[in-house]
Structure formats: C-alpha cells, structure tokens
Amino acid sequence: MTSIDHDATPGSPDALRPILSVQDLVVHFPVRGRGLLGRTTGTVHAVCDVSFEIYPGETLGLVGESGCGKSTTSRAVLGLRRATSGQVLFEDQDLANLPPDRMRRLRRQMQIVFQDPMASLDPRLTVYEIIAEPLRIHGVHKEDRHQYVAELMRTVGLNSEHGNRYPHEFSGGQRQRIGIARALALEPKLLVLDEPVSALDVSIQAGVVNLLDDLQRRLGLAYLFVAHDLSVVRHVADRVAVMYLGRIVETGECEELFANPAHPYTQALISAIPIPDPRKERERRRIVVSGEMPSPTDPPSGCRFRTRCPMFADRLDDAQQARCRQETPELAERGQGHPVACHFAEAVPVL
Numbered sequence: 001m002t003s004i005d006h007d008a009t010p011g012s013p014d015a016l017r018p019i020l021s022v023q024d025l026v027v028h029f030p031v032r033g034r035g036l037l038g039r040t041t042g043t044v045h046a047v048c049d050v051s052f053e054i055y056p057g058e059t060l061g062l063v064g065e066s067g068c069g070k071s072t073t074s075r076a077v078l079g080l081r082r083a084t085s086g087q088v089l090f091e092d093q094d095l096a097n098l099p100p101d102r103m104r105r106l107r108r109q110m111q112i113v114f115q116d117p118m119a120s121l122d123p124r125l126t127v128y129e130i131i132a133e134p135l136r137i138h139g140v141h142k143e144d145r146h147q148y149v150a151e152l153m154r155t156v157g158l159n160s161e162h163g164n165r166y167p168h169e170f171s172g173g174q175r176q177r178i179g180i181a182r183a184l185a186l187e188p189k190l191l192v193l194d195e196p197v198s199a200l201d202v203s204i205q206a207g208v209v210n211l212l213d214d215l216q217r218r219l220g221l222a223y224l225f226v227a228h229d230l231s232v233v234r235h236v237a238d239r240v241a242v243m244y245l246g247r248i249v250e251t252g253e254c255e256e257l258f259a260n261p262a263h264p265y266t267q268a269l270i271s272a273i274p275i276p277d278p279r280k281e282r283e284r285r286r287i288v289v290s291g292e293m294p295s296p297t298d299p300p301s302g303c304r305f306r307t308r309c310p311m312f313a314d315r316l317d318d319a320q321q322a323r324c325r326q327e328t329p330e331l332a333e334r335g336q337g338h339p340v341a342c343h344f345a346e347a348v349p350v351l
Contacts, residue, residue: 017092018053019222020077020190025050025086027069027076031297042297046072048246049086051331054190057216059223061237061254063230063269067293069246070226074192077224078110079103090190108138111183115195117175121167127153127178128163134185152181157211173204177211184215192224197232209236231273234258242266245293245304248331252338260347262336264311265289271350285350302326303343311344320344 026049031042047069054060062070075081077088079095088095090110098106114120121130131149135141141148150160156177167175176196183191193212197205213236215221227233233240234254241251242265250263261267268289275281289308294300306312306324316324323343331341 017055018089019056019091020054020224021087021089021092022053022073022077023051023087023089025073025076025088026084027072027081028084045246045296045299047076050243050246050248052241052248052251054222054224056189056222057220058238059216059225059236061225061227061233061240062243063227063233063240064243065228065269065293067245067296068243069296070243071194073243074112074194074224074226078112078192079107080112108186109189110192111186111188111190112192112194113176113179113183113196116199117172117179118167120179121175123167126164126166127158127170130167130178131163131182131185134182138186140186149185152184155184155215156181157207171204172200173208176200176208180208180211180215184219188221190222190224192226194226195228196225198227198229205232212236230258230269234273242269245299246296247304247341249305249341250339251331256338258351260336260349262334262338262340262345262347263305263342264309265305266340267348267350268310273351275351285348287348287350300325303329303341305342316344 025047027047029044029046030040031044033039033041050069050073052060062073064070072081076083083096090106093106095103095106125133128149131152132145135145135148149163153160153163158174158177158181167178170178196212197208200208209232212223216223223236225233225236237254239252240254240257241248242263243249244265250257250261250266257266258270261270264287268287271285271287275284287310289310291308294304294307300307303309303324312321312324320343327343329341329343331339333339334342334345336345336347
C-alpha cells in the first residue's frame, strides 16, 4: 500500500524510542456470587505487574500456555480491558488519561487481528463492507474508498474482484487475510496479533506468517504477537516475553532466549518444540512440567511456578524451597544475559 508511510523505521532516531511502553500492568477481575446482588467472593489475578516495551518496526512475541494472561494483556494494551493499575503508554501518551475524542483518534494507530477469523468477521457484511467499515466510522477515504479497499485486498493477497462475497465463501486463511486487511485500513503503527495462525491448518500458517513479515518490512509496523506455539514465535519475533500465571518469567532477544533459556518454564516450553531430525529428536533433553496450572483466583505464594517446577522438588534443599515459597522472584538480569524471574536460574540449552 503506497499510501502508508510511517516516519519511524528501524535504525532511525524515532526507532530508539518505544512506540508502546507497558509499565507494571495489573488486571484483576472480581468473582461474584450468584444472583443480581451477588457479593464479590474472590479475585482473578489475570495480569500482575507486567512490563515491556515495543519499538517501531519490531515484533515482541508474548508466549505461554492457555490461561497465562497473554490475551488479557493484549486487550488491556488496546483499552479493550480496563487495567486495575499500571500504565500503557503509546508514543508517550498515557491511554488511561486520554479524553474520549483523543482516544478515538489514537485508536486508528493501534489495531488487532483476532485468533478466529470467522468469529471476528460479521457474516452479514460483504468483504468490501467489512474492510470499509473502519473507514466509514472514522470518515476517511471518502472519495477513493472503493479503490482503497481494492488495494488493501491486493496487498494481503486477495482478489479485489471478490469484494462482493461474504466471509463464509472464503477459506480460513483467506478470512484471516480479510481480518488483516481490515486492521490495516486505518494505517496503524502497531498491530496486536492475538494467536493469528493457531486456528489455521499448518500448510496455511506459513503463508499468513510470511504475509505479516512482508507487511512489517514494507510498512514499518510494530507487532505484539501473542501465541502459544514457540516454533512460530521463533520465526517471527525479534524479542520474546514468556508469561506464566499472569507474570512475565523471562524475556530477551529471540535467538538468545531460545539458545540459552534460564527459567525452568521456558526450558520446558522450548523442549516441547519438535525437531525434524529423528536422531536429534531421540537424543535431546526433555524437560517435563507436570500437573495443571493453578487457578488465577488463588495463585501460589512466592514463585508462582514452584508447584510445577521440575527443579523445586528434585534439586533444591529445604532452605531454597522455603525461599521459593516465601519470596516472589523479580524479573532481573542474573548472569544469563537476559532478565529471568527465578531465584536459581540456570541457562540450559534444550534444542
């Protein structure tokens, strides 16, 4: 799309300032009893003290198993979930304190692509109407709207002559491309990609991932890429943040983190990635996490991962275990080359 031209490109002075800065983000949900006047009986600790930055033209991969809080984080970034505390700064503007008119204008710069393309597209609208809807809402491209939508469709690899069709007439991969075209319509600077390929066949995933990579290079977009599939994240991300039960437990440059994971949870996730070489697959070291993730309504004290940590029971003495129970580990550099939230972090190659 030739009309999109962002000023900040990787390596420029503007690229040295984060386009998005999340600081000590907390999102809690009350648990209420039955009935209209049900009292609050507990709290879901969905996101707890999460901080990260995203720079122009880069991709941050936010990974973790289902229920860890990564999707809640992405929605809080966009203001679709109200934060309990903390700050979300987009280009140094605090989203929580913006008046409605300024927030409306700023929303054009931040868009989202959802996991399920069929559920996120209105089945009553044609593809043209779906892509043109944000243009109509914000009153832009009134004179050349048809031409602009056709250009968007071609940009994401769709036939512009199919704009009069409905979502059910397209394949899953094509529907996700429609969602991407809609997200690009207002010429954003940041895309939140919430599990954008997890609902697609493996053969289709590569095409969508390659499209996102091409769009980022051409348009200078920044991505928050939310996923549980680390093999996909390794392909697309510049940096990775690993979440467990509402907290980031490890973060760093993508290749560094994959080569030297220091948190037992990260090690377990990476060791589960299949290797195409059968001999290496048989000989590699496996790190297994047993049991289910604790409920976010009653997270463990101290280190939240200790109830499933393979290191806790097998390698730590009584004093070390007591520290894990009582003291929450901070996300900090501990000699592994990148921040990790583990009192006894140790880099262990597992690929």
